[in-house]
Amino acid sequence: MIERSFDIPFIAELALREKQIQQNYRPIIAVHKWFARRPGTLFRGLLLAEFAEGPLREAFYRAHDLHGTRVADPFMGGGTPLIEANRAGCDVIGYDINPMAYWIVRQEIEHLDVPAYRQAANNLRARLEREVGQLYRTTCKECGSPDAHVKYFIWVKTHRCGHCGQTFDLFPGYLLAENRRHPQNVLICAMCGQLDEVEDRRNPGRCGTCGGALRLHGPAARNRCACPHCGHVNAYPDAAQGAPEHRMVAIEYHCPACMPRHAGRFFKVPDEADLHRYAAAASAWAQLDPQFVPDDEIPRGDETDRLHRWGYRRYREMFNTRQLLGLELSCRAIAECPDARLRNALATNLSDLLRYQNMLCRYDTMALKSLDVFSVHGFPVGLVQCESNLLGIANGGEGPNIGSGGWSTSSTSMPPPRPTATRRSRSNTGADARSLCRCRASGSASGARTRLRGPAGG
Numbered sequence: 001m002i003e004r005s006f007d008i009p010f011i012a013e014l015a016l017r018e019k020q021i022q023q024n025y026r027p028i029i030a031v032h033k034w035f036a037r038r039p040g041t042l043f044r045g046l047l048l049a050e051f052a053e054g055p056l057r058e059a060f061y062r063a064h065d066l067h068g069t070r071v072a073d074p075f076m077g078g079g080t081p082l083i084e085a086n087r088a089g090c091d092v093i094g095y096d097i098n099p100m101a102y103w104i105v106r107q108e109i110e111h112l113d114v115p116a117y118r119q120a121a122n123n124l125r126a127r128l129e130r131e132v133g134q135l136y137r138t139t140c141k142e143c144g145s146p147d148a149h150v151k152y153f154i155w156v157k158t159h160r161c162g163h164c165g166q167t168f169d170l171f172p173g174y175l176l177a178e179n180r181r182h183p184q185n186v187l188i189c190a191m192c193g194q195l196d197e198v199e200d201r202r203n204p205g206r207c208g209t210c211g212g213a214l215r216l217h218g219p220a221a222r223n224r225c226a227c228p229h230c231g232h233v234n235a236y237p238d239a240a241q242g243a244p245e246h247r248m249v250a251i252e253y254h255c256p257a258c259m260p261r262h263a264g265r266f267f268k269v270p271d272e273a274d275l276h277r278y279a280a281a282a283s284a285w286a287q288l289d290p291q292f293v294p295d296d297e298i299p300r301g302d303e304t305d306r307l308h309r310w311g312y313r314r315y316r317e318m319f320n321t322r323q324l325l326g327l328e329l330s331c332r333a334i335a336e337c338p339d340a341r342l343r344n345a346l347a348t349n350l351s352d353l354l355r356y357q358n359m360l361c362r363y364d365t366m367a368l369k370s371l372d373v374f375s376v377h378g379f380p381v382g383l384v385q386c387e388s389n390l391l392g393i394a395n396g397g398e399g400p401n402i403g404s405g406g407w408s409t410s411s412t413s414m415p416p417p418r419p420t421a422t423r424r425s426r427s428n429t430g431a432d433a434r435s436l437c438r439c440r441a442s443g444s445a446s447g448a449r450t451r452l453r454g455p456a457g458g
């Protein structure tokens with residue numbers, strides 16, 4: 001059947017469209033990162049080519065009830081084939097040697113009480129707001145409100161000079177934001193650190209604060225940087241210096257009060273209070289006895305060797321102390337959730353959130369958003385890093401949330417996708433449910449059985 005009925009041009013077009021709208025179309029498999037996911041449309045096409053009657057172009061949009069058909073995937077990975085089979089009513093069996101694959105697919109496919117989940121997610125967010133919300137506030141430089149919300153803290157790596165011992169910044173360039181999503185280019189002044197908005201970034205002119213010449217390119221290039229104090233040319237990374245240290249150089253924030261009369265984004269140089277907030281996070285972290293932040297060493301490997309070259313020895317060193325504090329407190333709150341299903345769902349959300357809550361995230365100067373650690377394969381260590389607001393910025397139900405990389409993400413509050421025929425499938429009951437938090441709730445196909453095995457056979 002599959003050889004005769006699979007309609008390549010039809011599925012190719014659907015699959016292409018599915019891949020192009022990934023930011024808006026967030027099926028249940030989007031609940032957690034898994035590498036190299038193929039489109040769900042492809043697997044629905046394969047499945048129906050084999051088991052459904054009539055041309056695929058028609059069967060694809062019909063509801064199906066394939067009860068009694070059992071689909072097994074011995075290498076289930078992120079689970080797209082199993083999810084699609086389950087949506088069409090099949091019983092599914094999956095295996096994977098990777099315990100994370102087993103965990104993710106199980107969370108994707110198991111039934112979730114969506115209202116209860118939403119309540120638990122709201123409780124979690126409210127608790128974190130009380131515990132760490134103040135660490136993500138800043139004073140708006142336009143209106144002086146002390147209650148503006150930080151979207152991103154931008155940090156530059158620092159290096160200790162091998163000759164004079166002084167510390168200096170490793171700036172590869174001084175461009176903070178391009179003039180695509182913001183009216184002007186935003187440059188960090190190499191002399192005084194203030195931010196300048198300029199029309200032509202190739203001819204940026206002089207700093208409005210100190211009068212120094214603005215520069216696009218920084219001193220750090222090709223793993224070399226001259227010390228500004230003594231002129232000695234230092235090579236980086238230097239694993240002997242330990243895990244990299246950073247200096248906060250800029251903040252992108254959101255001020256609801258100024259928003260209606262403000263063009264573009266809000267940027268500022270961190271002020272004393274911003275530095276003080278970070279110090280407060282560090283001292284709160286120092287007083288905690290962490291229960292959930294692992295102390296594990298980073299093993300050797302093709303990709304992790306790069307981390308070792310940068311002086312990272314333990315995974316926890318990839319996070320700054322504000323991130324460690326917020327993640328530890330998130331874990332504590334989740335661990336107290338009495339319902340195991342809800343607790344596991346939130347833990348899955350937290351696991352996915354980790355890719356945005358670490359100091360390997362970069363700031364996309366064009367799109368003006370955080371690029372998570374897995375935006376390219378292989379732990380790229382940049383010189384300028386982006387720390388996202390752990391809580392995210394909820395927009396009170398009025399359109400998409402603001403920014404990304406925290407508990408409230410922009411994607412989760414997107415309007416529901418237009419009804420497509422796949423949603424009409426009778427067994428597809430829960431897959432479009434959405435919540436205020438980072439999750440899509442799933443509902444296993446009514447009556448269909450799922451059996452999944454990880455390495456321990458659990």
Ligand SMILES: C[S@@+](CC[C@H](N)C(=O)[O-])C[C@H]1O[C@@H](n2cnc3c(N)ncnc32)[C@H](O)[C@@H]1O
Binds near residue numbers: 073074078095101
């Ligand atoms: C490319 S993924 C397959 C994903 C899924 N079948 C799909 O089509 O989307 C391959 C998966 O096989 C798993 N794997 C590799 N060797 C395995 C083994 N000996 N037993 C079980 N799973 C294995 C890997 O952990 C990985 O998740």
Ligand SMILES: [Zn+2]
Binds near residue numbers: 257259
């Ligand atoms: Zn303001």
Ligand SMILES: [Zn+2]
Binds near residue numbers: 162164227230232
């Ligand atoms: Zn020096």
Ligand SMILES: [Zn+2]
Binds near residue numbers: 193207212
């Ligand atoms: Zn200046």
